[in-house]
Amino acid sequence: MACLTAIVNIDGAPVEEAALRALMDVTPYRPADASVWTDGCVGLGLAPLVADSANADRSQPRGLHDRLWAVMDGRLDDRGALVAALGGRPGTPVLARASDVELILHAYDAWGADCVGRLVGDFAFCVWDRGRRRLFCARDHFGVKPFYYATVGNALVVCSALKGLRRHPAISNRLHDHAIGDFLLFGLCMEASHTAFADVSRLPPGHRLNCPVPSGGPRVERYWSLEPGEIVRRADEREPVERFSSLMQIAVSDRLRADRVGVLMSGGLDSSSVASVAAEILGPEPDGLHAFTVVYDAQARDQERRYSSIVARSLGIGITHLAADDYEPFVRWDRDALPPEPSLEALTAVMADLLDLASAHGGAVLTGEGGDPLLLPSTVIGRVGREPVSTTVGDLWRACRARTCPPLGLRSLVGQWLRRSDGVPGWLASELLDVFEPRTRWRKVWADRTAARGERSSALNDMVDPWWASTFESLDPGATGRPVEMRYPFFDVRLVSYALTLPSLPWCLNKQILRASMCGRLPEAVLARPKTPLQADPIGPRGRWSPQHARRLFEATPAIARYVDVGKFQSMVDHDSLLTNQSPGTWAAISLAVWMRCATGAPGAWGLS
Numbered sequence: 001m002a003c004l005t006a007i008v009n010i011d012g013a014p015v016e017e018a019a020l021r022a023l024m025d026v027t028p029y030r031p032a033d034a035s036v037w038t039d040g041c042v043g044l045g046l047a048p049l050v051a052d053s054a055n056a057d058r059s060q061p062r063g064l065h066d067r068l069w070a071v072m073d074g075r076l077d078d079r080g081a082l083v084a085a086l087g088g089r090p091g092t093p094v095l096a097r098a099s100d101v102e103l104i105l106h107a108y109d110a111w112g113a114d115c116v117g118r119l120v121g122d123f124a125f126c127v128w129d130r131g132r133r134r135l136f137c138a139r140d141h142f143g144v145k146p147f148y149y150a151t152v153g154n155a156l157v158v159c160s161a162l163k164g165l166r167r168h169p170a171i172s173n174r175l176h177d178h179a180i181g182d183f184l185l186f187g188l189c190m191e192a193s194h195t196a197f198a199d200v201s202r203l204p205p206g207h208r209l210n211c212p213v214p215s216g217g218p219r220v221e222r223y224w225s226l227e228p229g230e231i232v233r234r235a236d237e238r239e240p241v242e243r244f245s246s247l248m249q250i251a252v253s254d255r256l257r258a259d260r261v262g263v264l265m266s267g268g269l270d271s272s273s274v275a276s277v278a279a280e281i282l283g284p285e286p287d288g289l290h291a292f293t294v295v296y297d298a299q300a301r302d303q304e305r306r307y308s309s310i311v312a313r314s315l316g317i318g319i320t321h322l323a324a325d326d327y328e329p330f331v332r333w334d335r336d337a338l339p340p341e342p343s344l345e346a347l348t349a350v351m352a353d354l355l356d357l358a359s360a361h362g363g364a365v366l367t368g369e370g371g372d373p374l375l376l377p378s379t380v381i382g383r384v385g386r387e388p389v390s391t392t393v394g395d396l397w398r399a400c401r402a403r404t405c406p407p408l409g410l411r412s413l414v415g416q417w418l419r420r421s422d423g424v425p426g427w428l429a430s431e432l433l434d435v436f437e438p439r440t441r442w443r444k445v446w447a448d449r450t451a452a453r454g455e456r457s458s459a460l461n462d463m464v465d466p467w468w469a470s471t472f473e474s475l476d477p478g479a480t481g482r483p484v485e486m487r488y489p490f491f492d493v494r495l496v497s498y499a500l501t502l503p504s505l506p507w508c509l510n511k512q513i514l515r516a517s518m519c520g521r522l523p524e525a526v527l528a529r530p531k532t533p534l535q536a537d538p539i540g541p542r543g544r545w546s547p548q549h550a551r552r553l554f555e556a557t558p559a560i561a562r563y564v565d566v567g568k569f570q571s572m573v574d575h576d577s578l579l580t581n582q583s584p585g586t587w588a589a590i591s592l593a594v595w596m597r598c599a600t601g602a603p604g605a606w607g608l609s
Contacts, residue, residue, distance in 0.1 A: 001363060001485045002060075003029040003047045003478055004073045004160045006126040008135045010214050011154035015043035019168075023157070026164040028483040037061040037069060041213060042128050042135065044071040049363065049483040064105040067130050073160050074123030074145045076100040077254040078494070082118060086110055101125070108136065116208050116223050120493060121254070124160050124203075135211040141224050142491045143205030143469035146476050149218060150200050156211045156218055161478030162340045165200055173599075174198040180342070180563055181436035182445075183592060184585045185423060187344040188470045190445050193220070196341040205469050226464050228454035229501040240502060244495075245517035251492035252277040252366065258288075260362030262484070264354070265291040265319070267307025269526065271368030273514055274489050276521045278366060279315040290361045291319040292354055298325045307526055314523045320357055324350045330591075333598040340479050342595045344588060351475070355482035363484055369471070370490030372531075373462030375511045378455055378504040425585040427568035429561060456500050459508070463496065547573050550590055556602070557593045564589050 005023045007015045017036045024031040024047035034047035044061040061071045076082065083095045086106050095106060100123075107115035108127050113136060122144035127136045137158060139147040149158045152170040159165035166173075176198045179189040189196065192204035203209055206224040211217065234240055252274060263278060265271040279286045293308040305321055312319035329346035331337065337349040345351075358365045423446075424438045453460045468491075473479060475486045489495070499513070507513040515527050547570050554566045573586050 002073045004071045005045045006158040007043045008156045009041040012041045020045035023159045023164045026161045027481040046071050062101045070105050070127045072101040072125035075121045077121040133213045137209040139203045141493045144472045146473045147203040171199045184588045241516045247495040251489040251495045255487040258364045260288040262358040262365035264367045267304045270371030272311045274368045289317045295321050330594045342592050359484040375508045376459040377508040427565050429565045431562045560593045
């Protein structure tokens with residue numbers, strides 16, 4: 001867990017150490033404890049988290065044969081396979097005990113830019129190739145580790161923290177109109193290479209970047225994409241359960257590299273399964289494992305306290321509950337809970353406080369995020385025309401024998417049709433419309449989100465949706481300011497690749513494969529618990545804003561006029577729909593205005609009522 005940075009002056013000018021340290025001066029990192037390396041026109045740096053300063057990895061940036069230098073944030077998995085692949089090369093030393101960054105250097109030395117296709121894990125890294133005079137960078141398959149860059153004059157500037165990169169004096173605060181247009185339509189920027197800031201780009205998940213010196217700027221290309229695998233229907237039903245369980249064990253084990261690890265455990269199946277596997281790996285008395293759960297005791301009256309406590313007792317681990325009933329929308333956005341980019345999540349202070357609790361226990365937390373999209377079942381209608389009728393009939397027969405009812409898909413089909421045609425608010429400002437065509441954009445994004453990609457299209461499309469990379473970035477220490485790293489076993493590329501070869505029926509229906517693999521390992525009450533949404537709006541009645549309240553907010557935020565026609569907004573938005581889906585984009589507009597005020601140091605919007 002660290003903040004990495006790199007600067008390459010394409011015109012050959014020397015890089016100053018102070019410039020690298022300034023980019024890493026971001027909470028919760030310690031630039032004073034950073035390791036910095038410069039070689040003329042290039043510089044690399046790595047700053048540890050506050051909690052890790054005493055044990056900071058002083059080997060980074062790391063060199064190899066005085067030709068290659070690298071800096072890395074993250075973790076390599078399946079190291080044995082990588083070491084074996086490298087071990088046959090003449091002159092290669094024993095690498096079993098090599099650090100992850102050393103393995104990256106040897107992999108790049110062996111295979112050049114193609115090395116990244118052989119790596120597994122959550123990582124972002126930069127390699128300076130002195131012989132080829134190029135900076136080579138890459139980001140992991142799903143984008144768990146952030147990676148931002150900007151071309152500033154004759155320099156390429158890289159940082160794994162958006163707040164850090166924006167500290168560069170030549171990078172403006174100007175917003176990216178297309179990214180903000182996306183936010184008002186979809187709640188996030190749907191273009192994987194854009195950020196909310198016009199001067200800053202992100203390296204998309206599964207992509208690599210080359211910057212040759214002095215021949216030009218960065219060149220970005222994809223090295224990996226999640227493709228539909230061949231669906232395998234196995235006669236022995238024990239085989240897929242055993243294989244899925246084995247891969248789950250590997251995915252969790254690789255993410256337990258720490259003395260003390262937390263788990264964000266709601267009491268639902270996904271997070272409870274992660275906790276169960278972790279407890280098994282750690283042994284009969286898993287003292288280093290502790291669960292953390294957000295609960296609503298009064299307003300929403302959810303069941304998370306009950307179910308999470310049942311799981312914790314059964315696993316013999318401690319648990320801490322954080323009651324979120326009294327949190328207000330946008331609370332502490334003017335202090336320590338402001339997202340680095342506009343966000344629909346108004347209760348970021350809840351996660352900030354949960355991570356504070358987790359960081360007091362250890363430097364990493366596991367989460368069950370990803371189980372829902374990975375095991376999303378295909379609908380009957382969604383399979384029509386995409387596979388032989390005999391296959392569909394056979395799967396339906398097996399589902400009936402198991403006394404389960406596969407989703408028909410009519411409601412989701414109607415919903416998709418409505419979203420294709422009815423998602424553009426009428427109050428977008430003319431200044432935005434001069435550069436952003438919302439209806440064309442709406443149709444393109446929904447076509448991508450519902451693309452036909454085989455029998456498991458729904459799961460595939462959900463797993464690669466930009467929402468996930470955005471979520472990973474928003475929960476990274478450089479964004480939260482908390483010295484704790486989130487780890488996501490359900491986004492292990494080995495587990496994902498296998499799970500997407502499972503037939504939707506019966507294995508994905510009601511997450512049958514996960515329930516079967518957890519049978520006897522989790523309490524029956526949790527295994528039998530259906531997927532249940534929160535029973536009430538967690539923001540609650542006190543967060544319901546009137547159009548008049550929104551108007552006062554907009555008037556106090558003049559810059560919002562570039563994106564929202566305030567007059568039209570007030571006349572078009574119904575009094576009771578500001579926090580619902582009945583009026584598309586209204587909550588996005590309010591969130592954007594609050595974010596703009598707080599990002600410029602203005603008082604919080606709650607003072608405008």
